[in-house]
Amino acid sequence: MSVTFTLNGTPRTIDADPETPLLWVLRDDLKMTGTKFGCGIAQCGACTVHLDGDPIRSCQTLLEDIEGASITTIEGVNGKAAEAVKAAWSELDVPQCGYCQSGQILAATALLTETPKPTDEDIDYAMDGNVCRCATYARIRKAIHVAADKMEA
């Protein structure tokens, strides 16, 4: 069965088992490895992508669920919030091993798109589903505030 959706702005038709999680379609079929595998059960957020702008877990989203949807991955995310987030991440040297960070960046971008000036509570709520085993959380929090300032400037 083939499924058609928009990926990073470009229409794509994928012919694969419709029950394949989007994560593996991206990583294995499309060789787009920015989206990471961390747990496979919606517990870590390493596989976060945007579906029509909302952060979702691609390990729990089946190919058949995204017919007609617009998917954005770390390879394609752009716009004011995304640019501010990536710049803040770089400026504060947020990543350690880096493996969780594409998911963190997409979660933070979605937060700032919705809430340009988030409080610490907003950050707690939006980011608690994204695990970082290197525990870069303190810098992630700071970088989100820095990104918010950048967006204002």
Place this chain on the structure above:
Amino acid sequence: MLHLLEKPLEAARPSRRSFLKMSAGALGGLMLALRMPGTARAASNAGDFAQPFVHIRPDNKVIVLIKHLDKGQGTASGLATLVADELDADAAQIETDFAPANVDLYKNLAFGVQGTGGSTAIANSFLQYRTAGAAAKAMLVAAAAGEWDVPAAEVTVSRGVVSHASGKSATFGELAGLAAAQEVPAEPALKKPEDWIYIGKSFARVDVPAKSSGAVGLYGMDHQADNMLVAVLARPPKFGAVPTSFDDAEARKIEGVVDVVSVPSGVAVLATSTWPAINARGLLEVTWDEAVAESRSTAEMAEELAAMTSEKGLPVPGGEGDADGALAQAANVIEVDYAFPFLAHAPMEPLDITVLYDGETATFWTGSQFQTIDQMVTAGVLGLTPDKIAINTTWAGGSFGRRAQPDSHYFAEAALIAKARLEAGNPPQPIKVVWTREDDIKGGYYRPMVAHKARVGFDEDGNVLGWQHRIATKSIMKGTSFEQFMVKDGVDATSVEGIGELPYSMPAFQAEVHNAETAVPVLWWRSVGHTHTGYVAETMMDRLAKQAGEDPLAYRLKHIKHDRLAGVLKLAAEKAGWDKPLPEGRYRGIAAVESFGSFVAEVAEISFREDGTVKVEKVTCAVDCGIPVNPDNIRAQMEGGIGYGLGAVLRNEITLTDGIVDQENFDTYLPIRMTDMPEIDVHIVPSEEAPSGAGEPGTPPIGPAVANAIAAAKDIWITDLPLSKHDLA
């Protein structure tokens, strides 16, 4: 199809075992077997400057060859800083590449083999990489002097530009080919610390741009190759079990499944991509031989360990005075039992490895942490010489010790799968073995379970007379190629580090150790023995301070042996406002641990949520790790080390019920999250001592600092972890 496996153990193990025996010797004397020609990448093109640690290309890029694994500790950037500084390069022209496996060129000078661990990366490379940078600079200068016909002493180098007062100047790239023809100076002059331009100041992390935009293709897990198969294994339900037969009829029905192969560590499904392999793995029916498997529960194992600490153990070197005698005379003895659980490392990137084996050579792609051991073990498994094993080290999505394998089990497993495929008549094909999170959490190689018993005797006035200490745990080093160096008279240094010799002086102190046995494989976990010895020593010190009616900081400083440990204690206390009252509902605890040559003190400030759980509000950390090469990276490592340690202290334990691991994934082995993370304030002690590590030393003090804060609040002493067992997390 039902497959009966004949003696799966004998099939692969004897060669491996005898090989490991050989490798133990090899660490000392048989290294000759590993001698290999220079790095492949050193083969230079015309116009290239190619030395083992520094390549300069005509396009003016300087590539620093990184002999260590970078799994998030900033190692690559640290080594690049050392070269860039001595070379007077422009930071923007520096790139890094991981060095190939080659023990001659790239051994860890602290280990004698190529490998990363024990927070040694900067310490062992500090002179080596600076010397490499200085030599490259001297060769560029000599090349320019020859070309311009001026004395070398008049040629200067600044931020990537070589110049002379006459107005002549050239980039490194322009001079690279000429510089390559110069003699390599044996002892190039190194800069004085006051002339450093990057060391101790700041140098942009080489990996941050890529990691801030998705880290596409960076990790072993991301490795892709044409015609690649992905393997996922059904692994034994109990440690030590081996597959005896399997039924793969249902598994083979999954589209994309290519083959099913049995190896001693499990039954591998090979598919054209990951998802069918994961799916089909779940459909395998495997029968296991559990004859020698661990079938006990962790509750029983904990009882065994605790019982061992009631008996006299092997004496640990480093004691002082007559502890037994002191206890016999004591008017009053306190006895405290501690229990620590198994801990999984759970790095964000689960294990993965890609192998391509053609019968004569094997090439691997993965975040190899012990390249030399990985090379030797796979050579043994495949019946090749180590020089036929190439390892492409990738960036790793964390490790915390997990990828540092004395038995290279995940390399050996991949090699055996590739070998089985080839022997069955298949053509050579890249195979990526993927571990799922369940494989990772249930897969063993845990921080061992540990029991401690501290017995402290007092005279009638309450003065300490002596302290007798016992530890029972499974040795990490016994049975590995490191045994001959790390285990002396039955005492594994990593079981007792941090408490064999107490950092505080006591009238009498003696530690003893018992080596417990279990089929559960154990391994070093960020800061190794200090994960438990630091907790015990530092919570005991608070108890003794309380018993003496003294302030915990003052009591420590009265007994402390090492000035640098005292230094970080005082600095952390000062920055945390130790002598100032706290707002209502806030409590503080302090702890300090020396590990891997670095000294770290932490003050934890806590409160309690409405449900009674602990919220760590703030941690003030002071670190002395010698010359701070990259101060901001040291701060990052303290933050990460504290978070990692705190996560484990709050909620982590691996438990077994009748030999089966109870936890499976991040829903049952709960990782620290954003809402658990305290504010962290790091202070670095200025130092001219040789640099020591930063990756691990931030971890040990956080547990006892939090426990001491809980004791300050509630007058309860937590002696078994994690805190969630006590409804505190």
